[in-house]
Structure formats: structure tokens, C-alpha cells
Amino acid sequence: MALFPLQANFRGDFVVLLIPVDDGDDMSIVADKVAQHAVGLRVAERSAPKCVYYNGRELPSSMTIAQSGIQPMDWIEVAYV
Amino acid sequence: MPKLQRRDYYDTARDMNWAFSYVSEDEVFPEELSKSFGIHGEQWWGWDEPYKLTYREYVHNQAGKDDGIYSIRSTIARSNLYDNLDAGWKSAIKAHYGAIPVPEYFASIGEARMARFGRAAAWRNMAAFGTLDECRHGQAQIYFPYCLLAKDPQFDWAHKAMHTNEWGVIAARSLFDDMFTANDAVSTAIQLTFTFETGFTNLQFLGMASDALHVGDIEFGALISSIQTDEARHSQQGEPTLKIMINNGRKAEAQKMVDQMFWRSWKLFALLTGISMDYYTPLESRTMSFKEFMQDWICRQFMDQFKDLGMNVPWYWEEHFLPELDWVHHAYHMGVWFWRPTVWWNPDAGVSAAERDWLEQKYPGWNDRFGKLWDVIGDNVRTGQIEKTYPATLPIVCNCCHIPICSPSIGKAPRITTHNGRKLNFCCEVCEWVWKSQPERYDTHLSVVDRFLAGHIQPPTLEGALQYMGITPDVAGNDAQAYAWNGASRLAAE
Numbered sequence: 062m063a064l065f066p067l068q069a070n071f072r073g074d075f076v077v078l079l080i081p082v083d084d085g086d087d088m089s090i091v092a093d094k095v096a097q098h099a100v101g102l103r104v105a106e107r108s109a110p111k112c113v114y115y116n117g118r119e120l121p122s123s124m125t126i127a128q129s130g131i132q133p134m135d136w137i138e139v140a141y142v
Numbered sequence: 143m144p145k146l147q148r149r150d151y152y153d154t155a156r157d158m159n160w161a162f163s164y165v166s167e168d169e170v171f172p173e174e175l176s177k178s179f180g181i182h183g184e185q186w187w188g189w190d191e192p193y194k195l196t197y198r199e200y201v202h203n204q205a206g207k208d209d210g211i212y213s214i215r216s217t218i219a220r221s222n223l224y225d226n227l228d229a230g231w232k233s234a235i236k237a238h239y240g241a242i243p244v245p246e247y248f249a250s251i252g253e254a255r256m257a258r259f260g261r262a263a264a265w266r267n268m269a270a271f272g273t274l275d276e277c278r279h280g281q282a283q284i285y286f287p288y289c290l291l292a293k294d295p296q297f298d299w300a301h302k303a304m305h306t307n308e309w310g311v312i313a314a315r316s317l318f319d320d321m322f323t324a325n326d327a328v329s330t331a332i333q334l335t336f337t338f339e340t341g342f343t344n345l346q347f348l349g350m351a352s353d354a355l356h357v358g359d360i361e362f363g364a365l366i367s368s369i370q371t372d373e374a375r376h377s378q379q380g381e382p383t384l385k386i387m388i389n390n391g392r393k394a395e396a397q398k399m400v401d402q403m404f405w406r407s408w409k410l411f412a413l414l415t416g417i418s419m420d421y422y423t424p425l426e427s428r429t430m431s432f433k434e435f436m437q438d439w440i441c442r443q444f445m446d447q448f449k450d451l452g453m454n455v456p457w458y459w460e461e462h463f464l465p466e467l468d469w470v471h472h473a474y475h476m477g478v479w480f481w482r483p484t485v486w487w488n489p490d491a492g493v494s495a496a497e498r499d500w501l502e503q504k505y506p507g508w509n510d511r512f513g514k515l516w517d518v519i520g521d522n523v524r525t526g527q528i529e530k531t532y533p534a535t536l537p538i539v540c541n542c543c544h545i546p547i548c549s550p551s552i553g554k555a556p557r558i559t560t561h562n563g564r565k566l567n568f569c570c571e572v573c574e575w576v577w578k579s580q581p582e583r584y585d586t587h588l589s590v591v592d593r594f595l596a597g598h599i600q601p602p603t604l605e606g607a608l609q610y611m612g613i614t615p616d617v618a619g620n621d622a623q624a625y626a627w628n629g630a631s632r633l634a635a636e
Contacts, residue, residue, distance in 0.1 A: 066595060068538045068556060068567065070549065075473045075515060077538040077547040077556050077567075079591055102522070102530050103480070103515040134565050134595075136555050 065126055066133055067091075071099035072140035082126060088113040089122040095139040109141040152194055158263040159187045176259035177326040181390045189262035189382045193375045200271050204278065207368045214364045215286060223360065224290060229622040230490030231357045231427075234418035236287075236296050237487045238350075240303035241310070241414055243283035245318045248304075250276035252322025252330045256379065259327040265379060269327075272335075272376035279369050286365055295616045299486035306612030309484060309590045310413065313544035316587060317406050328383060332396055333403035336380025340447065342407050344373045345439045346415055353419070356427040384451060393453070401456040402579060404444070405572045408463065409470075409543035416471025417478060420501070421492030422622075431504040433467045458572045465550070468505055472512050473548035480519075481533050482619040483604075484611060490622035491516070497627070511550075523628045534604065539589045541566045542573035561585060 062085045069080045078098050082091050092111040100106050113120045115137050120129055131137065162170055167183060195203075218224075224232075253276055256269035287300035303311050322334040347370035354363030387396040412432075419432040430438070448455060456463065479489040493501075493516045501508045522530040537546035538556065547556045547569040557568040561581055567589075568574040577584050590607075593599055599610040608618065621627075 068558075073514070075512070075548050076477055077549070079536045079538055079594070081535075098533070098535050101518065103476075103518050105514065105518050134558075134567075136558060138555075 067095075067131070068134055068136040069095040070136075070138055071095055071104050072138055073104045074099045075103070077136065084126045087123050087125050088120045088129070091126065091137070092122075092139045095137070107141050111139055112142050114138045114140065148194065148196055148199075152196065155196075156264050156267045157187075159184075171259055171261060171327075173326075175255060175326055176261060177328050178261070179328060179387060179390075179392045179395050181261075181386060181392060185390055186261035186265075186386055187263075189260075189265045189386055191264055191268050191378060191382055193268075193378050195268075195271060195375065197271075200274070204274070204372075207371065208278065208282075211282060211364050211368045215289065215361055218361045219289060223358065224293060227359055228357055228424040228427075229488065230422040230424060230492060231359060232294070233487040233490050233622050234422040235359070235362050236294075236299070237414055237418065237422075237485070239283060239287040239297065239300035240486050241314050241410075243280050243287075243300050244304035245314065246276050246280035246283060248318050248323040249334065250274075250280065252276075252325060252334055253376070255325075256327045256330055260331070260379075261328070265331070265383070268376065268379050272379065275372040275376050279372065282365060282369070286361065296486050296488070299617060302612065303486060307590070307593075308486070308611040308613065309539065309544070311611075312590055313413070313539075314410060316544050317410050320406065320583070321403055328387075329399055331379050331383035332387070332399045334380075335377045336384055337400050337403040338407045339373055339377035340380055341404060341444050342411055342440060344370060344377050345443060346411070347373060349419075349435055349439065350415075352429065353423055353427065356429065357424060381447075381451070384453075388452065397453055398579070400453070401458070402576050404456055405458065405463070405576055406543060408466075409545055409573070412466070412471040413474045413478075413545055417475045417489075420471065420504075421475050421497075422490045425494075425497055425500060428500070432471055433504065436467055458575075462570060462572050468507075469511065469550045470548065472501075472505065472508065473550070474545065476512060476515060477537060477546050477548065479621075480531065481537070482621065483532065483608060484613060485619040486613070486617050488619050488622040491519075491625075491627045493520075494627040520628050523625050536591055536594060536604075536607065538567055539591050540569035540573050541587075541589050541592075542568055542577040542584070544589055545569065567591075 062083055065082050065084045065086075067080045067082055068077050070077045078095070080095050080098065082094050086094070089111075092113050095113075096111060110122075112122065115129065115131055115135070161183065171178065250273050253269050253272035257266050257273050260266045260269050284300050287297040290297045304315060321338060322330050325333060347366050351363045351367040351370065354360070354366060384396055387393065416432045419428070419430075419435060445455065447453075475489075475492070478485060479491055482489045493513075498509065498513060498516075502513070519531055522528070539546050540556075547567060557571065557574050559566050559568070559574065559578075561578075562585070564585070566577070568577065588596065588598075590599075593610075594602065594607065599606050
């Protein structure tokens with residue numbers, strides 16, 4: 062378990078953010094960690110599930126950062142499904 | 143004894159060019175201080191400035207200009223003019239004062255380098271005046287805000303800003319170091335005087351002076367007008383330098399320098415001037431939108447100059463530059479407002495109902511792209527959840543322009559690349575091109591996010607970042623109108 066910095070933005074937001082996650086986090090946790098810096102702050106909240114996109118593909122919510130191939134400071138996008 | 147007319151002695155007095163015999167040209171004009179671009183000796187002697195001026199005339203003119211602005215300052219000091227200015231406008235001038243006065247001194251270093259290492263005597267003569275101009279601009283633009291310090295501690299940043307690591311200052315300093323503080327004489331003439339001053343600031347200062355008079359800020363208007371008259375003269379060092387380069391087969395090199403610096407200048411211009419014109423200037427005083435100003439003044443002027451000189455429009459003009467006129471400063475504005483504790487002025491949200499109508503009219507689609515986000519912010523203000531209108535992390539900044547990486551549309555990724563094992567982030571293809579065109583020049587410079595990740599910012603929190611930036615509680619930005627805009631706001635969906 063180690064601190065893992067990412068670049069991320071929530072779809073619909075206007076800026077790319079520095080988001081610290083943990084390499085043991087799965088994608089549902091990563092999505093929440095990104096959302097907490099955008100949803101309800103600038104992006105309107107919706108009751109819908111969120112997913113993580115990396116290199117143009119949606120990652121399974123149970124996949125961890127360590128399993129995903131994401132490198133530190135890579136860019137991900139989080140969006141409502 | 144009759145005095146000679148200027149035309150009778152001017153050329154003789156200024157043309158102190160000679161062929162060196164005791165020293166080499168490279169000893170007199172070292173490449174790193176005065177890059178030749180392969181153009182040597184007498185090839186530079188045809189350099190001819192369009193604006194003729196003797197030292198006697200210069201001193202006379204400048205003394206008159208200083209008399210004018212300092213007497214206006216002295217008169218207005220006895221009034222309550224400043225107190226009655228719009229809060230948004232006050233923010234515009236605070237942002238200006240933090241970003242510009244000390245770099246005017248930096249510019250005097252660049253001008254002094256041209257006054258010594260410019261490759262023609264006529265040029266060195268003009269640059270000597272430019273050196274004195276920039277000192278005058280630095281002095282006046284520090285003195286005027288100093289006089290307002292008792293009214294507002296944020297004016298302290300007119301002097302302090304450039305001595306800090308505040309994020310916007312890092313962006314500005316990076317640009318100005320590149321352009322003139324750490325540039326050779328020939329490149330400075332092309333990039334500072336031709337590209338930045340002729341292309342941007344000379345016209346911007348005319349626009350700012352006009353806006354200042356519209357809002358009733360006679361003091362700032364007089365100051366900026368006075369500075370603009372100097373800019374109009376010393377910016378003309380660029381064109382003769384460019385002509386020498388073109389006439390000696392160095393058009394491609396000149397074009398590249400212009401393309402690089404126009405883009406870098408544009409990004410900072412959008413940050414400072416874009417926000418000030420479209421959000422901080424009171425609605426009733428806006429004579430045109432930032433986009434209209436760019437199209438009518440900057441683009442047309444720049445295009446005309448390019449056509450006249452046989453140069454090409456920058457390669458990124460259609461695909462990157464023109465589209466950014468529609469969105470980039472709106473994104474920067476939202477970022478500055480949301481991260482408002484990190485700036486030395488109070489950002490004016492500028493999104494009351496009437497202002498939103500104006501924004502949608504000037505930028506069709508604004509409500510759909512940015513208004514929706516302001517709706518959420520407005521809801522949080524209305525329901526007293528102010529804590530949700532503050533950031534809890536840093537934005538990623540571009541390794542070239544050092545401004546947060548913003549996006550015009552969904553799913554648009556930053557450009558991530560690696561250089562010698564170092565991961566770099568760019569906001570766009572053009573910033574990446576600029577950086578990669580001179581990696582040896584930029585590679586050791588760390589962005590504020592690089593510094594954060596390298597552990598330079600301690601504690602590694604937003605509070606630690608504010609401390610690193612030199613922001614103290616008495617100057618940390620807050621909403622300029624105490625959120626009054628929100629009472630007059632309405633949802634984009636309505």
C-alpha cells in the first residue's frame with residue numbers, strides 16, 4: 062500500500078486535478094476520490110454509478126491501481142455511467 | 143549660436159558603427175548575449191529605427207510625462223476616487239500591479255542587454271531609451287499601488303509578488319525570463335519588442351486606459367496611457383531587427399521565435415487580461431468582449447504586420463489559437479475564482495444574471511459549458527456551504543505555460559510525454575512544441591506541481607502550498623463582491 066499520485070478529471074469539469082490515491086485502491090474508490098474534488102463542487106451530483114477511463118477504455122470497478130497498469134501521474138477520467 | 147536641426151546631425155551622431163581590428167566580433171558580441179544567427183558585422187549597420195529621438199528630446203518628453211502622472215496621483219490622493227471604484231475593477235488593477243511592475247525592471251535588463259549587445263549603433267541608442275523607459279514604468283507602477291497600501295494590504299503584492307513562488311507568478315516569471323531577462327539581444331528584439339510589445343501590450347495598454355476611464359479610474363488610466371507612449375516607441379526596435387534577419391535569409395529562424403513567443407504571451411494574456419475584461423470590468427463599462435478585443439485589435443494588427451513583412455501566420459493559428467479565444471480564459475477565470483486563496487486579489491465571479499446573459503451573447507454556448515458549473519457553485523453559496531466553494535487539492539499545471547491544464551470539452555486528455563526520464567504535462571500541442579523546441583532551456587525548471595511532488599512544499603497540504611507561495615491571510619483572495627452576485631444569479635437551465 063503506497064501513496065500514488067494521479068492526474069484526473071471528472072467528465073464535465075474544466076480542469077485536470079492532482080489526486081492522491083493508494084495503489085491498493087480499486088476503481089470504485091478511485092472514482093470516489095476524484096469525484097470528491099469535483100462533484101457537488103462544480104459538477105452536478107447524479108444518482109448514477111461512476112466509472113474510471115484509462116487510455117480510452119473503461120476499467121472494471123474491482124480492479125486495483127496496482128493491477129491496472131496505471132503509472133504515477135498518468136491521466137484518468139472519471140464519469141457517470 | 144544657432145542650433146542645428148535634428149536631421150542635420152542625427153545620423154552622424156547615432157551611427158557609431160566601426161569595424162573591429164583589435165578584438166574579434168565574437169569578443170564584442172558573444173553569441174550567448176547577442177546571437178548573430180549567422181549575420182555579421184556590417185550586415186547589421188542598415189538597422190534603421192522608424193522613430194527618431196535625441197537624448198535631449200527624450201529627457202524633455204519623459205520629464206513632462208512624469209510631471210503629468212505624478213500630479214494626477216497627487217491630486218487624486220486627496221479624493222475618495224479609489225474608494226468608490228467597483229470591487230471587480232480594483233481586483234483587475236491589483237492583478238496587474240502584481241504581475242507587471244517588477245517585470246518592467248526585468249525588461250530594463252533586457253533593454254540594457256540590447257543597449258550593449260545590439261549589433262547596430264542605432265539600435266543600441268534606441269535600447270538605451272528603452273532601458274530608461276522600463277525603469278520609469280517599474281518605478282511608477284510600484285509607487286502608485288504603494289500609495290494605496292493604507293487602503294488595502296493586497297497592494298503590497300505590487301512589489302512582493304515577483305519575489306514569491308505564487309503559482310501565477312511562476313507562470314509570469316517563466317515567460318518573462320524566457321522573453322527578456324535571460325534572452326540574447328537579437329532574440330529579445332524579436333520576442334519582446336516585436337512579438338510581445340507590438341503584438342500585445344502596446345494595444346492592451348490602450349484598451350486598459352480606455353477601460354479605466356470608463357470605470358472612473360483616472361489615476362490608473364493616466365498611468366497606463368503614459369506608459370503606452372513609451373511602449374509605442376521602444377517596441378519599434380523589433381521590426382528593423384526582423385527586417386535584417388529576413389533580408390539575410392533568416393526568415394525561418396525569426397518566424398520560429400515569433401511563433402514561440404506569441405503563443406507563450408497569449409497564454410498569460412488570456413489569464414490576466416481575459417479575466418479582467420470579461421469578468422472584473424463592471425458590465426456597464428465593458429466596451430467589447432475579450433474575444434472581440436483580440437479579434438479586432440491583436441489579431442488584425444498582428445496579421446497586418448505579418449503580411450507587410452512577408453512573414454507567415456503562426457502554424458497553430460487556425461487549429462489552436464482561434465478556438466481558444468472562445469473558451470480558455472473562461473476556464474482560467476473559474477480556476478482563479480475557485481482557487482481564490484492562492485491569489486493576491488479578490489476575484490470577481492462576474493456571473494450575475496445580467497452578466498451571464500452578456501457572456502452567453504458574446505460566447506454562445508457559455509451557459510452550457512461554464513454556466514452549469516457556476517450553477518453548482520451558486521447553489522453551494524446559497525445554501526451556506528461555502529466550504530464546497532474552496533479547493534482541497536492542486537490543479538495540474540502545464541510544464542510550458544505553467545497555468546493549470548484546462549479542457550474545452552469532455553474526454554480531452556492533457557499531453558503527457560517523457561524527456562530524459564522526466565514526465566512532463568502540457569496543456570496543448572503548441573505548449574509541447576514550444577518546450578520541445580528548446581528542451582535544454584526549459585528542462586531544469588520545475589512547475590509548482592513538480593515542486594509539490596518533489597517535497598519542496600511542506601507540509602504537503604493546501605495550507606503548506608499557500609505558505610510556499612507567500613500568501614498570508616491578510617492578502618489571500620476572497621470573492622470580490624462578498625457573493626452578492628449570487629443573489630442576482632439564476633440557473634442556466636432557466
